[in-house]
Amino acid sequence: xxxxELTDDIDQPLxxxxxxHPRPALLWAAGLCVLLLLEGPTYLDGLLGAIGAGLALxxxxxxxxxxxxxxxxxxxxxxxxxxELVPNRGYYDGSAWQGTFLGLEPKYAWLIRFLLVYAYVAxxxxxxxxxxxxxxxxxxxxxWTPTDDVIDRLRSHYWGLFGLAVVVFFxxxxxxxxxxxxxxxxxxxxxxxxxDMKYYNExxxxxxxxxxxxxxxxxxxxxxxxxxxxxWSYDDFGRFHPVGTLVSGKDLFTFLAFGAxxxxxxxxxxxxxxxxxxxxxxxxxxxxxxxxxLIVVLTSDSVQAMPALLLVILATVVFRNHWxxxxxxxxxxxxxxxxxxxxxGLWRAVRGPALQVGEQEWVDAAKSYGQRPTVIMxxxxxxxxxxxxxxxxxxxxxxxxxxxxxxxxxxxxxxAPTPEWGRAINIGQQYIASQSWHISLIPGILIxxxxxxxxxxxxxxxxxxxxxxxxxxxxATGAAAGGGGG
Amino acid sequence: MPETxxxxxxxxxxxxxxxxxxxxxxxxxxLLDVQDLKTYYEGGGLFGGDPVKAVDGxxxxxxxGETFGLVGExxxxxxxxxxxxxxxxxxxxxxxxxDGTDITELSGGDLKQWRRNAQMVFQDPESSLNDRxxxxxxxxxPLDVHEQGTARERREKVRTLLDEVGLMPEHYYRYPHQFSxxxxxxxxxxxALALEPEFVVLDEPVSALxxxxxxxxxxxxxxxxxxxxxxxxFIAHDLSVVRHICDRVGVMYLGNLxxxxxxxxxxxxxxxxxxxxxxxxxxxxxxxxxxxxITLPGSPPSxxxxxxxxxxxxxxxxxxxxxxxxxxxxxxxRIREFRDVIRERxxxxxxxGERLKERLGFETALADGDEIVDEEFSDVDLPPDVREHVxxxxxxxxxxDPDAARAYLKEAFGSRCDTETPQYYDVDDRRTSFCHRHATxxxxxxxxxxxxxxxxxxx
Ligand code: SF4
Numbered sequence: 047x048x049x050x051e052l053t054d055d056i057d058q059p060l061x062x063x064x065x066x067h068p069r070p071a072l073l074w075a076a077g078l079c080v081l082l083l084l085e086g087p088t089y090l091d092g093l094l095g096a097i098g099a100g101l102a103l104x105x106x107x108x109x110x111x112x113x114x115x116x117x118x119x120x121x122x123x124x125x126x127x128x129x130e131l132v133p134n135r136g137y138y139d140g141s142a143w144q145g146t147f148l149g150l151e152p153k154y155a156w157l158i159r160f161l162l163v164y165a166y167v168a169x170x171x172x173x174x175x176x177x178x179x180x181x182x183x184x185x186x187x188x189x190w191t192p193t194d195d196v197i198d199r200l201r202s203h204y205w206g207l208f209g210l211a212v213v214v215f216f217x218x219x220x221x222x223x224x225x226x227x228x229x230x231x232x233x234x235x236x237x238x239x240x241x242d243m244k245y246y247n248e249x250x251x252x253x254x255x256x257x258x259x260x261x262x263x264x265x266x267x268x269x270x271x272x273x274x275x276x277x278w279s280y281d282d283f284g285r286f287h288p289v290g291t292l293v294s295g296k297d298l299f300t301f302l303a304f305g306a307x308x309x310x311x312x313x314x315x316x317x318x319x320x321x322x323x324x325x326x327x328x329x330x331x332x333x334x335x336x337x338x339x340l341i342v343v344l345t346s347d348s349v350q351a352m353p354a355l356l357l358v359i360l361a362t363v364v365f366r367n368h369w370x371x372x373x374x375x376x377x378x379x380x381x382x383x384x385x386x387x388x389x390x391g392l393w394r395a396v397r398g399p400a401l402q403v404g405e406q407e408w409v410d411a412a413k414s415y416g417q418r419p420t421v422i423m424x425x426x427x428x429x430x431x432x433x434x435x436x437x438x439x440x441x442x443x444x445x446x447x448x449x450x451x452x453x454x455x456x457x458x459x460x461x462a463p464t465p466e467w468g469r470a471i472n473i474g475q476q477y478i479a480s481q482s483w484h485i486s487l488i489p490g491i492l493i494x495x496x497x498x499x500x501x502x503x504x505x506x507x508x509x510x511x512x513x514x515x516x517x518x519x520x521x522a523t524g525a526a527a528g529g530g531g532g
Numbered sequence: 533m534p535e536t537x538x539x540x541x542x543x544x545x546x547x548x549x550x551x552x553x554x555x556x557x558x559x560x561x562x563l564l565d566v567q568d569l570k571t572y573y574e575g576g577g578l579f580g581g582d583p584v585k586a587v588d589g590x591x592x593x594x595x596x597g598e599t600f601g602l603v604g605e606x607x608x609x610x611x612x613x614x615x616x617x618x619x620x621x622x623x624x625x626x627x628x629x630x631d632g633t634d635i636t637e638l639s640g641g642d643l644k645q646w647r648r649n650a651q652m653v654f655q656d657p658e659s660s661l662n663d664r665x666x667x668x669x670x671x672x673x674p675l676d677v678h679e680q681g682t683a684r685e686r687r688e689k690v691r692t693l694l695d696e697v698g699l700m701p702e703h704y705y706r707y708p709h710q711f712s713x714x715x716x717x718x719x720x721x722x723x724a725l726a727l728e729p730e731f732v733v734l735d736e737p738v739s740a741l742x743x744x745x746x747x748x749x750x751x752x753x754x755x756x757x758x759x760x761x762x763x764x765x766f767i768a769h770d771l772s773v774v775r776h777i778c779d780r781v782g783v784m785y786l787g788n789l790x791x792x793x794x795x796x797x798x799x800x801x802x803x804x805x806x807x808x809x810x811x812x813x814x815x816x817x818x819x820x821x822x823x824x825x826i827t828l829p830g831s832p833p834s835x836x837x838x839x840x841x842x843x844x845x846x847x848x849x850x851x852x853x854x855x856x857x858x859x860x861x862x863x864x865x866r867i868r869e870f871r872d873v874i875r876e877r878x879x880x881x882x883x884x885g886e887r888l889k890e891r892l893g894f895e896t897a898l899a900d901g902d903e904i905v906d907e908e909f910s911d912v913d914l915p916p917d918v919r920e921h922v923x924x925x926x927x928x929x930x931x932x933d934p935d936a937a938r939a940y941l942k943e944a945f946g947s948r949c950d951t952e953t954p955q956y957y958d959v960d961d962r963r964t965s966f967c968h969r970h971a972t973x974x975x976x977x978x979x980x981x982x983x984x985x986x987x988x989x990x991x
Contacts, residue, residue, distance in 0.1 A: 059705075187666075187705040188666055188705040188706065188707060189705075190706075190707065190709075190710065191707055192663055192664060192707060192709060336574075406659045406660075406662075407654040407655070407656055407659040407660040408659065408660055408661055408662040410615075410620055410652075410654065411652070411654060411660055411720075411723065412673065413620060414618055414620055414647065414650075414651060414652050415647055415648070415651065415673070415674035415677055415678070415726075415727060416643070416644035416647040416648075416677055416678070417673065417677050418677075425662075425665075426662050429664045430664075
């Protein structure tokens with residue numbers, strides 16, 4: 047009840063202001079609708095699919111079927127960013143390309159779709175930003191808020207913006223993995239022998255049909271002789287591989303796009319849970335202090351004292367046949383494990399700010415008129431530590447991504463065939479000195495890039511929320527990258 | 533608090549012109565009755581240690597409509613006392629009866645209901661307002677918590693309050709960052725008044741503000757008091773402000789109220805030795821005044837380990853001396869310093885680390901007993917009995933038992949000031965003082981001060 051009344055304060059004038067001057071808001075909303083409708087089926091498909099998958103976990107899976115079929119229905123509907131609209135797979139019939147977008151070479155067809163995805167994301171984010179600017183200019187009751195300064199500082203922090211761009215790049219790649227890849231994980235990686243394809247046989251000069259699995263055998267990158275499909279090249283079956291193929295002949299780009307999905311899913315998922323635990327504990331300990339604080343200190347110390355890597359390895363073995371380990375090829379298990387291991391670090395990072403804000407007189411003031419402790423923590427304390435949480439969660443996220451890859455590299459991570467970057471590095475390791483160097487090197491570069499991106503982003507936020515700290519913590523980036531081994 | 537007494541005085545003279553002196557409007561009816569109130573903080577977490585006795589047994593009353601001042605050096609417990617009165621701290625023992633209800637017993641919904649009656653204006657305007665909320669939200673929050681009226685009425689009420697404290701209604705959607713210290717304090721005052729309380733604790737409300745702004749805020753507070761019939765507890769270390777705004781004053785030292793009385797009486801004719809010392813820190817307007825000001829030796833003892841008898845006993849310039857020892861003032865001074873050193877030593881001994889170090893045979897940083905004696909007594913002639921006592925104490929010290937040395941010295945040189953808690957003596961109309969010297973068998977503090985050669989302020 048109270049919450050509604052609090053927001054009412056902001057609502058009331060906003061409603062009035064919208065009524066008085068509706069044009070910009072309406073135009074903006076219309077633009078947003080167009081952007082969303084272009085990709086509407088994808089969003090609905092994803093949402094319903096996720097609900098269905100969630101329900102499937104419950105005993106008896108009530109309604110899971112319905113959601114799954116609804117999701118399948120939406121995935122059939124035409125939309126902008128789809129393989130059907132801009133197909134890149136086809137075959138050469140001796141004179142022209144059949145089945146590709148506008149009869150273009152697969153290379154260009156794929157490139158167009160790839161760029162289209164990023165153009166769409168850029169447009170969407172730009173439009174949201176424009177909406178914020180409109181809100182600031184026309185509708186916000188306050189003509190200045192403390193957040194404005196933070197945003198302005200972030201806008202002129204080029205290193206942070208670079209980080210943000212990298213993060214957006216990878217999130218887009220993960221979110222649109224089925225669209226950005228030249229082929230799909232299902233056909234190329236998981237069930238290659240259940241799908242057929244056509245290709246132009248130069249010897250017989252006819253179009254022949256072959257299973258994808260067999261074609262993959264012919265497109266393998268094994269370092270020696272002509273057994274290599276490198277960066278930006280076609281294989282013998284007319285398939286284009288932007289960053290070459292794996293040892294098994296599967297498409298590396300597709301593998302990496304789906305690998306980004308797993309990595310980001312684990313990274314973001316575990317950080318969300320760890321961040322929630324850390325924030326809650328930091329607020330509670332800062333508010334009540336004393337024994338509560340001591341208990342959490344002891345708990346977090348014991349967690350941190352455990353050898354993290356060993357613990358994860360042990361857990362993967364113990365849970366090998368448990369249903370948790372089957373969710374998303376083990377990704378769910380990793381989310382829980384990394385949340386468990388990483389919350390103490392986040393808690394330590396926000397404990398100081400939380401204690402500091404707990405000492406502020408406005409907290410006492412709220413107590414003095416009888417505000418509830420939960421509301422005090424949420425309203426008067428939490429806003430002051432969320433920035434720090436974001437900073438350290440971004441740093442830690444890089445570490446989690448490295449850890450997951452390291453485990454996959456050791457053969458303990460995400461189970462095959464679900465793509466994971468570390469596994470690609472592992473597979474390609476022995477070819478690193480040969481012409482098939484791309485198998486290890488490309489995923490290695492990607493991991494470095496994404497971790498650097500998150501670090502840069504966190505630097506940007508840190509300097510934006512706390513301008514005094516600029517440069518004072520130069521070691522943080524290195525330390526976080528170094529802390530990734532666990 | 534960096535301000536020097538001289539600056540202080542300049543402010544006072546400036547301010548006395550600009551502050552509207554209001555007639556007090558007490559009704560004589562008691563609003564707040566505090567009996568033997570104690571607030572201890574458990575220190576040192578799990579490993580115990582002595583609690584901090586921030587408020588150590590105070591008694592006083594506040595009448596409806598009056599402004600009661602609470603003065604004392606920083607760390608004397610005056611802020612803790614104020615916070616206990618509005619239940620921001622939990623009392624360890626004693627009662628606070630507000631309009632007849634003992635509020636230390638309240639909890640849950642009753643406490644929340646009662647909280648409307650008592651609010652606080654905080655010291656630091658930078659820290660007392662949540663920077664992420666608009667001014668309107670800040671002032672409205674108490675109304676939201678107590679669900680007073682409809683949303684529209686609350687907004688109206690906030691606008692009225694803004695007007696009452698001298699701000700503009702259109703400040704509703706501004707953020708605290710956009711205001712100066714004085715304006716921020718006005719916002720804090722508006723928030724404190726939102727629930728229409730009867731009693732407001734003002735915790736050094738102007739000490740963080742520019743001198744030029746202080747008078748404006750004080751005037752505002754007085755106007756609001758008149759308009760709403762408020763009762764104030766005014767906490768301050770700035771005596772000049774207290775003298776202008778308060779009807780009655782309590783002087784606090786180490787968790788105890790040393791003297792309580794009407795402001796003018798107390799300022800013009802202080803009775804308690806501590807009040808005299810505190811007031812003598814204000815420079816005389818007449819620079820030719822000859823007599824010695826009372827400068828207190830040493831620093832206040834730790835509130836974890838206050839003296840057993842009178843809290844002021846370790847520093848009091850007129851402490852009662854035992855009759856069986858005849859020594860000069862100078863010797864007594866040295867004895868006091870010597871006891872201070874021993875006391876500190878015995879406290880240091882209590883730290884586990886030191887003890888451990890000593891057990892393990894490490895040199896501790898503490899000086900040797902003979903060295904202390906040399907330092908303290910080398911240039912004075914000690915009467916033989918005094919010398920004997922001092923040597924005995926040093927023997928205990930060399931045996932590694934500073935606690936015994938401390939106890940021995942107390943026995944040898946102590947008086948009822950060291951062993952017996954004084955009682956409140958009625959010294960004149962509505963004034964009480966916490967000192968053994970008001971008992972009939974001792975010389976009064978003022979007399980004794982004069983005898984020992986101090987300026988007494990008695991004019
Ligand atoms: S009781 Fe003794 S020590 Fe305390 S103030 Fe009076 S004279 Fe001084």
